[in-house]
Amino acid sequence: MTDLVATQGQARRRRLGSKLDFSRWLSWACFAFLGLVVVLALFGPLIAPRDPYAQDLALGLVKPSSEHWLGTDDLGRDVFSRVIAGTRTAVVGPVVIALGSMAIGNVLGVLAGYRGGRLDSTIMRWADLMFSLPSMLVIVVVAGTFGGGYWLSVGLLIALTAPFDARIIRGATIEQAPRPYVEAAKSVGLSDTRIMAMHVWPNVSPIAVANTCLVFASSLVSLAGLSFLGLGVSAGTPDWGLMVSEGRSLLFTNPVAVLAPATMIVLTATAMNLAGDWVYDRLSAQGAIR
């Protein structure tokens, strides 16, 4: 009887163990992939086997071969090299958007949540107003009016994402603000600014960081979409979104030219989401949220 129980216990322990092994393996894979993306973004043009801009009209479109690993597009440009070179525009914009909206959103969110009152309602009504705008439509209209451009799109996305950050951070701040450690900081005479920056924010930071990862992933997709619509980078630049757009007519001749950049978009966004989860778990394990 006891033996039976013991073996059941051991089996259960093994099951739990393999589950934990998989989640650890997954987070390692995510960070390895993101590391690769960072390396490509920094040194892409050096790593690329061929010049991503070099056209070879005589060659034209070919399928994947040992010469061109992912084939070429209709202008004879090497798809593999263009995917590598395209990493930079694909990653820099979302990073700027994620950090920009994190900075604006966190400052406004902590202020609103900690101070409360009129300031809180002003900030939150503004956020409500921004929510009510259909964001893609606004970007298409504004960017279209001003003739598009990568950095214009980035700026617009920051402005439209920051209110989401602010709302989330405000919620987290409201949870922290009445805690005894905040009251204790007040009662020993610290200034409000110091309490907000040094006491409240570190405790909402896991949420802020995790949210920033999500913003990165979603703006990667949004920027790719804008490039697809011709409102992002200028035509001809190696960029994952633009490659999907330009390559769609080639879907039946060299599908890899579309699938490769599309896969990179999906993988990077997924890896960033999972990494965000991991960071959140780690930071909150320090006792920040509870």
Place this chain on the structure above:
Amino acid sequence: MSQPLSTQSGAIRGTSGGLNVQKLRIERVGPHGAHTIVSEISLKVEPGETVGIVGESGSGKSMTAKAITGLLPPAFVASGQAIYNGRDLLALREREWQSVRGREIGLVMQNPFTMLNPVVRCGKIIEQSLRRDVRKRMNRRERRSEAIRRLAEVGIDDESVVDRYPFQLSGGMRQRVGIAAALAREPQILIADEPSTALDVTTQREILALIKSLQVARGMGLILITHDLRIAFSMCDQVNVLYAGSLVEAGPAADLEAEPLHPYTHGLLLSEPPADRRVAELVAIPGSVPTPDSVAGSCTFAPRCGWVRPECTSGTPPLRIVGDGRMSGCVRIEEIRPELAAHRARAGGTAVPTGSPGRVNTLITVNDVRKIFQSGGRDVAALRSVSIHVGEGEGVGLVGESGSGKSTLGRIIAGLERLSSGSIEIAGIDASDRSKLSRKDQRSLRSSVQMIFQDPYSSLNPMRTIGSTLQETISAHDPSAKNVERLVAELLLSVGLDPEHAQRKPAALSGGQHQRVAIARALAVKPRVLICDEPVAALDVSVQAQILNLFSSLRDERGIGYLFITHDLSIVRQVVERAYVMCRGSIVESGPVDDVLGSPKDPYTVRLLESVPRSSDDWLNLGRS
């Protein structure tokens, strides 16, 4: 090891309705291997018998209850045996559990505020808990009257309760509903996991008396899990003392109370002071409860024991028979028995509070203070005309149950809440409206009064190291301070902590250490009086006495007075000279603590005093309550 087990299993033979737990072991499986939660527990419960499991937090007592009811969380694994009616409960599958839980073994949980589904009416909760065959036989009206009958059994005579939602009831009422639901399938064994801990002291007594009377009336076996030895003594026939995942002592309650036969039980008894007198010495057990893994292979209590010898740390000492029905895990108990008795006699002597009131200079004067909160469009008076005063270096108690306004008063004095009317004067400064004061006055108020909070875990910023929290406080108080790191080390030493703790984050400290750091932070601004809002309520019993002794020594050495806000009369008796008793926002009685608690005048004070757990039989005899 084999000797006690063979005697225990010898006694199994007669168990028909009883539960017999043998060598129960619980582990948590995590990414870094398995952690022991409970190393080994054996106990048995006969019908009509009450068995207590007493232990501090982290001793594994709640997990034991969960293992016996098959409710262990996913990462926890139990091994061993729990024989009930010839079946081993630990080997059951989830489907099989459903016919055991509630029907054979009922469970009453600790927190009445979260254990009832808030969107289900109380009557429905009872109906759903009834056995299916019983429920199916009845029509709607019969089910309703059955629910009313069941609620009447647990002392709820008001029929309208069946139509109310749990959140509309008080904590005590909810616990009664929880008990009625646990009993709805007529279990043979009831497990009560800290059933009264979340309740007020006066309600606690009613709930415990109810559980006891139901157990006697139904002839159930009862396993009572508690951290309070006094409650275990008043309720139980047998008491098992659990420490760091293993049993250290077991025996009949009365014998255990008369003479504990393990240094841990001995220390635990002495750190729970009586309410009827001030003891000569409040004995604290040094250190804090270890994890079972860190004390594996030795006596679990050895790191904190004053009688430790090399033989204590060589191998886990087995629980062995040391007297008539008594078992102890202490290898040296025969040797140290007279020493323990002498220690008890010395520490248990009566002392007279020092410092007569009236002689000292008044530091805080609260005059006719009222506080009104707006709640849901209504005005709720938290304080109705309260006047108190606290002298320089004086220990003053503020006693009352939750909702009496005692915390509100403390927060108003500490400047965390504004008063609605009345006046407060602190060290010659009118502190009635702090926002109107000059910066200099505000600073001098802060350095006069500091607050110590109830929950030591959340009163420190979890993301910052202890050192940076203290440094920041020192610099805020005195921007020109030099040698801040040396000051931090001095502060930590003054509250009995190693200066190397400055490097750590709060998560790496125990509850008692948290509270010490919080006291160090308050001391950083060199206050003259501390407002302590239930400073030991969240701490383990063995650690409480350490903190109480720290307050006493701070006062003796530095002349720092304190306003001690608490619901616990026995604690107040030990640490203050003067006491105020609060009830529903008013002071109902005040004076020297020996007068207030020795010969109470107000009926409320009398009721509070009676609710302090005592082991004598009349404590649970309430008549009809």
